[in-house]
Each structure stands twice: as structure tokens, then as C-alpha cells.
Amino acid sequence: MPLVDLLDEAYAWTGKRLAAVPPSALDAPTPCPDWNLRQLLNHLVGALAMQLDAVEGTPAAQGVTFEEVADRAARVWAEPGVLDRTCPMPFGPTPARVVLVLHVTEVVLHGWDVGVATGERATIPGWLAEPLLDAGKPLVTDAHRGPVFGPELPAGDTGESRLLAFYGRTP
Template sequence: MDVRDLDRRAGAALGEIIMQVRPEHLSLPTPCPDWTVRGLLRHIVSENEGFAAAAINGSAPVQTWNGGRLGDNPAGAYRRSNVAVADAFADGGALDRLMEVREYGSFPRRIALTFHHLDCVVHAWDLARAIGIPYSPPRDLVEAALDLARRIPDTDSARGPGAAFERSVKVSGTASEFDQLLGLLGRNPEWTV
């Protein structure tokens, strides 16, 4: 399994959701606490820019990780930043080279890209829920993201306000793998606007 292919496909699925965001959606709440649709889009573009810069340079300044600008065309801003990520990771022979991911530490680029893939899969759901459209990611994208989500410690020191993820929420024992993924990352699969 090539993580670059998984990430490209997850980014494309997220892009399809973003293409459906309309100006009237931008102020809607999302399953991400404290983020409207506009705030989440800005976060997604910023993360893409940070991942791309860090993959190329080994690290990126905090302003890059937080500076995403949407302008008047959030879908265009996303598209440009998503292409930058794909281009930055295109040199497959360098996937074991270390890169710094925000304040979370240095990881081989291959592992860092799994973080990005996870974000794409879950943020696509966040946006789809916020704007009221269906989203059902392919099983292999969910399985890869779920594998990573199961490894993220569910402790107060690793999750909660200011951390990358909220504390996990309980889901049914018969929940789908995707709903399990959402629950592990602190999202209620039944969330609605």
C-alpha cells in the first residue's frame, strides 16, 4: 500500500466536499468545537501548506501551519494547497527522511503523510455534516485512518482543548469502522447542525 496514493485519494475526496461549500455555509458550525465551516476550511488549507513546506524543508514555521488564506475562493485555495502536498511528497525514495509536524515532533515523511491522510478523511466528514451532504469514504481509506487513530493515546495529556484531537466518545459495539474512527477522534457519528 502506497501511503502517497491513499493520501492523494483522501485529499481528492475532501476536495469534492469542499467544492460543494457555498458562501451561505461558511458561518455554519462543524463537529470540530469552536470552528465554523470557514474556520475549518482555513485550518485545512493551513495544514496542507504546513505539511508541504515541512516535507520539502524538514520543518515549517508556525506561521505556515496557521496562515492559510482562503480569499474569495476557498475551493481554489484548497486545490492549490492540496497539489502542493502531493508535489512535496512525490519523491517516494525520500519517504523515510524526517520532517517536523507542527509541535508534535519529527517523524519519517511516510508516517507524517498518514497523519495528513487521517485529517483528510475525517475533515471531509466534518464538512459534509456541517453542510448537510452525504460522505462515505472508501473502505481502504477508512481502514488506514482507523489503524492510526487506534494508536493515538486517549489521555488528558494527549487530547482535549488545544490538542490535535478531542477525547474519544463511545460508539456502539456494532458501529461501522468509519463510525469507530469518528468516535476514536472525539466525534459523535450522530452529530448534526
Template sequence: MTDITDPRPLYREALAWVTSLMAEVRPDQLTDPTPCAEFDVATLMGHLVATVDRARVIGEGGDPATVPLVRDDVGDDPAGAYRIAAEKMWIVWGDDALLDLTVTAPWGRVPGRAAVWAYLNETLVHGWDLATATGQPAEADSALAEAALAVARRAIPASPRGGRVPFSAVVEPAEGAGPTERLANWSGRSGSDRPAMRA
């Protein structure tokens, strides 16, 4: 059974999944839209790198607001930039004591483990965004996604949404939707948000 008190192994697995997705993005896809309307493929990958930087800064006791929302310096190797950011972040989060310390997240002061769960959720949802935008398989490992979904349903209220809960309304999952898509649905993403693929 997964030890949900320590989300770090799951976060590590989610980061590896997204790294593999980034590595398969073609240069001609960088300006394509994604289900996350504020980002195209390139800026979504820059945002994903920034989320790992924010997780590191949080663990260091810093203010995540000092990290830009999108890293615009990932160059021609976003997967490499993501991997390097993760390596730096794990140097910090390798300390077990951080899980029980109160840290400063963008949404307030929370226990370290809650911050890691939140970044795990963001990684999987944006991984789904990236996969669907680039025509890749959009389901992470089912046990990983199910664990994240169970926590998201407890931690992110179904209503109200907007304002302090920066998610769109929960979307009813399509018949047969896998756990990663259902997690995206809980964050307000719909299968109908999938951008049209270019031929």
C-alpha cells in the first residue's frame, strides 16, 4: 500500500513521467495550444520547470513568489532543464524533517508534506495537459494517479471554485476515463478541452 504520509516517492514518479513527455515534444508543437488556456506547449513546459524551482525554494524556507511563473530559459532541451531542476529540488527535499515543518506555499503556510502533495497534483494535471496537447498517452501510472486523486478530492473543495480556490468547476468524467484524466477533471479540465491536433 502507498504511504500517503510521504508523497515524495509519488512526486518523484510524476516528475519522471513528465520528463518523458517533454522529451517527446517536437519543435513544431511548441506554439500549439494546450487544455490550460493560459499556456501554449512551450510556456507550459517552462511553467512546469518553474513549479519544481518553486518546490525547491519552499523547502529552503524561501518565498515561492520570487520564482517566475514560467521559466523562459529552458532552451532546446526542456526535459533536460526539468531534470536538472528536479535534481536540485531533491537535494533540499531529501530531508525527512521538512515534511513536518511549516513552509510558505503560494496559497499560505502549510506543512511541508501538503506542499509536496500540491506540487504532485500540479505535475500530474499539467502532465495531462502536455500529453493531450502533443498527442502522447495521457495516463500516468494508475496507482500514482489514483493516490493523487484521492488526496485532491479531500484537499481541493468541489465548491466554491475561483478566487482562493483557483480551479474551474469540477467536470464529470467521461465514461472510461482513467485516473489521470479524472484528476484533470477534478481540476476543471474536460476531455473537450483537448486541442485539435495538427495533421
């Protein structure tokens, strides 16, 4: 299934994790060692908005919510010809198809991070994990690991386990 067809489900899955965050958990540690939950949430919304800015070619308003970013993402990724664009990303001009992989992966991985930080331990469904892994493997090489992604770890036999291990997270 094309990733663009999984966009709404990815946002819905992560939205459930975010809706369950109690204010008392905002200082909790996350699987991202440099960020507590508040910092992770700020990163998530900011990174998704930045990616959409690059795809649209125009900056959006600052201080948006996850729900606003989700609504915008549904509109942006549904635009005719959007996947044929080249987007100005901080690391250089990037095909929109690659930005889409980064976008959906960011939504899901950080949704899982939120679940870990709050103690929910939500499971990424295989129908969501497998396409993300398939799309990410050709893009994420050893050169991208380090500050962006941890080293690939040994994985179990589920789609979730393989996805998380690929991106350096311990399932």
C-alpha cells in the first residue's frame, strides 16, 4: 500500500498516544535520550510542520497543534502532482516521495516514543510498520545514523520489532 494511503491511519494512531498524555508526564524521559516528553512533542510538531512547509513551498503559522498539522498533512499530500515535487530540506533538495517517507515515519516512531514515555507501550500494527520499514531501508544508510538515527539493532520477528530496531530503538 502506498504510504500516502497510510497517512491518516498513522496520524490517528499517534493521535491516540498524544491524547493519553497527562500533563504530569511532560518531564518524563523518552527513548530519544536528549529529549523529555515535552521536548519530543515540540520536536514532533515542529518537524512535521517544517516538512509540510518544504512540500508546499510556504511556511505555515508558528505554534500549531498536532491536530492542525494532521489536517494540513491530509490536504498537502492529497494535492495532485505533490509526489513529483522537489522540496527544499535543510540537508538539500529532496524528492517529495522521500519527504513523505520521512514524514510518516516521524509520525509513527515518535508516536511509539510517546507511548513508551507514558508507560502505554503501544504496539505499532504490522500493516503500518511493514510499509514504513520497506520505504525506509533504501533511504537510511550508515551515513544517516548517529545524531539522526541510532545504529540498527537486532530485531525480533514482528513488523514493529524490525521497524524499531532498524531505527535504533529497542523494541
